[in-house]
Amino acid sequence: MADAGSRRASRSPSMAQVAQRAGVSHQTVSRVLNDASLVKEETRLRVLAAIEELGYRRNFAARILATNRSRRIGMVTAHLALHGPSMIALGVQEAGYEAGYDVSLVGLSEFSAELLDNAVDRLSDQAVEAIVVAVAHREAAELTRALHLSVPIVTVQGVAAGTPLSASIDQEAGAALAVGHLLDLGHRHVAHLAGPADWVEAEQRRAGWRRAHEERGLLPGPELAGDWSPASGHRAGLLVAGDPQVTAVFAGNDSMALGLLNALHERGRRVPDDVSVVGFDDVPEAAYFWPSLTTVSQDFAELGRRALSVALGAVRGEDETVLDPIRPTLTVRRSTAAPRG
């Protein structure tokens, strides 16, 4: 119970107080905390004891002020509730802590240029040493690059592989994997339920879908427009159900695949007997869709870790080593089979 009336919380013990108690100078305490090497073992223990007794914690604001380094990385993401972004955030945090950095996470409730600006602004106020932006809209990537802040910005979604200061997953390869699986089962062509046109990921997955056909000398099936939501998957599903030509669909993500399955059931089309469906992301629920969903798994946490390591490299002013994009893998379940007949 701190004295409730006081305007300012009472100050906690300072380095000077620890020093006095241990009978040394404040600088020696500082040395114990930073590079113990130069302090005699006996003194070190005495200081440590004093720290313990006083419950001392180093004042981070004073430290930042004196060193001009915040040891803080900012991260902004939209759609924190989605599987991908939240896993990325986790990866960034973990890797950050390992490297002695704190991570300030700002979640956008929705995407808009203004909110993004705002978030970056706020992070700048906190003097972050680098910012990781995990917002997949194409516009976001462009906005981000236009900012030219004084700190490095690492983009982690919505960018082409090989872009400087970025980390990525090879979406195209993943899509090709999924579509290839369908074609190799004997489907003549595969329809694609695409994500929104302004997402780079959607474009990349679409490219993989086309490529898989081309590599086999086949013509791609019809393309449907979606927006990642199950509702859009459902709408597309109604269309698919009406066209007996379509025997296989590659959905741009698992949520749309879910809506698609729902519509197919509604119309009495059997999966995979009448129509095969494959998704993308491998959300934890995908294995329990009806039927369980064949989909593409990506290691988002690893993506986050890489993003952080790129950011730290930039902070240290190192030459950037461009990492190969992460390769997704295909998880085959019950929603895909060879076409009938």
Next chain:
Amino acid sequence: MADAGSRRASRSPSMAQVAQRAGVSHQTVSRVLNDASLVKEETRLRVLAAIEELGYRRNFAARILATNRSRRIGMVTAHLALHGPSMIALGVQEAGYEAGYDVSLVGLSEFSAELLDNAVDRLSDQAVEAIVVAVAHREAAELTRALHLSVPIVTVQGVAAGTPLSASIDQEAGAALAVGHLLDLGHRHVAHLAGPADWVEAEQRRAGWRRAHEERGLLPGPELAGDWSPASGHRAGLLVAGDPQVTAVFAGNDSMALGLLNALHERGRRVPDDVSVVGFDDVPEAAYFWPSLTTVSQDFAELGRRALSVALGAVRGEDETVLDPIRPTLTVRRSTAAPRG
């Protein structure tokens, strides 16, 4: 391009530089930034111009050091990837920003006493003014209370309504709502697929399930043990499918309901014709399960906002007004119907 060789990033413009440029004292600049009231309009504009020209940003570390207030709230959560926690985090952040606070979010990759301790420690190092803990394990709530840090800790899951320094959703009422719906449709009793015993939420939902039966003078149906995962829902579903007595199941969350549906389909039991199913949470996908899931909706973002407001109240040393828990609502979809016959 900062000079790559320098050990420390070059300092950004200081208040003193702004002052010089505007031809005033640094204190006047400070006044413009804080309580503009006492500064002549003309001077104010001159200072603002100087700030603009120099691209000045107030150094937050110096400010914190001088005021002894960090304007930062810490939040720790496990299962950031789940719908509930991520929405809560969003609510806390939004409300925090509105109140001029930054929020430091620490996501635990899994729950353990050690990791929780660690996270709280890290936040303490950042001198947060309060901590919001959104970790639902019963153990977490206990650990949290045992910490007695120097800052207020607000618990936001895993606590009974009315607990001091907490915000909550009335889980029991939500469960009673869901089960009541089933009973009022004419089901003799409802089976319950419960969450893990060490989650307070699981216990509360279970209590609501029992209460709904008692209020109607009915005996509750069988109780099954789950762990929130779709896999556990699937296991339970196989059991349910084998018992024709069970005509309705209340699942502790939507994920388990999904697994349950999956098992029911697998065994050829029709939903809702043979078995009605209701979930809890109303995740965005629930409307597209097959069949679409009747479930209980909770306003997690609001929960987060309340938690923050409780935290700020405590920081200001106000007497705590205990808020009524948030009332969930029932969303009826296709997975529930009257029993056959």
Next chain:
DNA sequence: GTGCGGAATGTTAGCGCTCACACTCGTGGC
């Protein structure tokens, strides 16, 4: 014209830390 009072602005002293340097020992070489 003198003085008074509030509005506007300036001055000074820290906040708790790190950095650069200064100092004090004891030890060893000559």
Next chain:
DNA sequence: GCCACGAGTGTGAGCGCTAACATTCCGCAC
């Protein structure tokens, strides 16, 4: 016996800000 040296420690300044107090300015009453 003196100096050089390095290990171990201390001293002082200063990071950029706010808080408290000091000062100046100006218009107005007398």
